[in-house]
Amino acid sequence: MNIDELIERINFLYKKSKNEGLTEEEKDEQQKLRRRYIDNVKRNFRAQLEGIEKKSK
Numbered sequence: 001m002n003i004d005e006l007i008e009r010i011n012f013l014y015k016k017s018k019n020e021g022l023t024e025e026e027k028d029e030q031q032k033l034r035r036r037y038i039d040n041v042k043r044n045f046r047a048q049l050e051g052i053e054k055k056s057k
Contacts (some may be wrong), residue, residue, distance in 0.1 A: 006037055 001009070013030040018023060022030065 003037075006040075006053060009033055010037060012043065 010030065010033050013022060013033070016026070017030070041051055
């Protein structure tokens with residue numbers, strides 16, 4: 001599942017939770033998908049920070 005599909009599924013589950021509620025399986029899926037998304041953002045941010053070099057004066 002690529003990042004766009006991941007976000008789309010997270011958004012779908014969020015909207016469904018507001019309209020009609022989620023089953024226990026869907027709640028578990030939502031939590032896992034959110035964790036996966038957050039971990040991905042952290043990993044990308046960490047990689048960006050590691051790529052920054054300190055300027056010498």
